[in-house]
Amino acid sequence: QVQLVESGGGLVQAGGSLRLSCVASGRTFSSYYMGWFRQAPGKEREFVASISWSGGSRDYGDSVKGRSTISRDNAKNTVYLQMNSLKVEDTAVYYCAATTRGYIGVRVTTYDYWGQGTQVTVSS
Numbered sequence: 001q002v003q004l005v006e007s008g009g010g011l012v013q014a015g016g017s018l019r020l021s022c023v024a025s026g027r028t029f030s031s032y033y034m035g036w037f038r039q040a041p042g043k044e045r046e047f048v049a050s051i052s053w054s055g056g057s058r059d060y061g062d063s064v065k066g067r068s069t070i071s072r073d074n075a076k077n078t079v080y081l082q083m084n085s086l087k088v089e090d091t092a093v094y095y096c097a098a099t100t101r102g103y104i105g106v107r108v109t110t111y112d113y114w115g116q117g118t119q120v121t122v123s124s
Helices: none
Strands: 004-007 010-013 018-024 033-039 046-051 058-060 068-073 078-083 092-099 118-123
Touching (some): 004 092, 018 033, 018 092, 018 118, 033 068, 033 078, 046 068, 046 078, 058 068
Parallel strands (some): 010 118
Antiparallel strands (some): 004 018, 018 078, 033 046, 033 092, 046 058, 068 078, 092 118
16 A cells, blocks of 8 residues: 655746656655646646656656656655646646556546645746
8 A cells, every 4th residue: 555645836927837756655655656636726637647656657747747857756755747838727636646556647547546635826
C-alpha cells in the first residue's frame, strides 16, 4: 500500500507557472506508474498526465499537452507536475494517483491509490 501527499498548489495569475509535488510513502515507489488528475467544481475528474516506472514513458491529457511536464525522482519517492502558461480553466483540485497495473492509464479506474488533492486557482 502507498500513501500520497500532494503539495505546491496555490493562487497564480494566468500565464504563470506552478510545480506540483506528490510524495509517496513506502519502499516500492519505483514499482508504481504515477498519474495526475484534476477536478473542477461540478465536473468529472479529468486525466492530466501519467508516467511509467522509470520515467521513460509519459502521456498527457489534451487540455495540458504542450504546457505541462510530468517527472519523477524515485530516490525521493516523488512525482512532479510542472505546469506553465496556466489558464483560468486550469483551476481545479489536482490529485496524485498510483497504480501497479504497469501501463499508462488515463482512466480514474486504473489507479488504486489517491492523494487528498491540492487546490490550483488561476486568476485572470
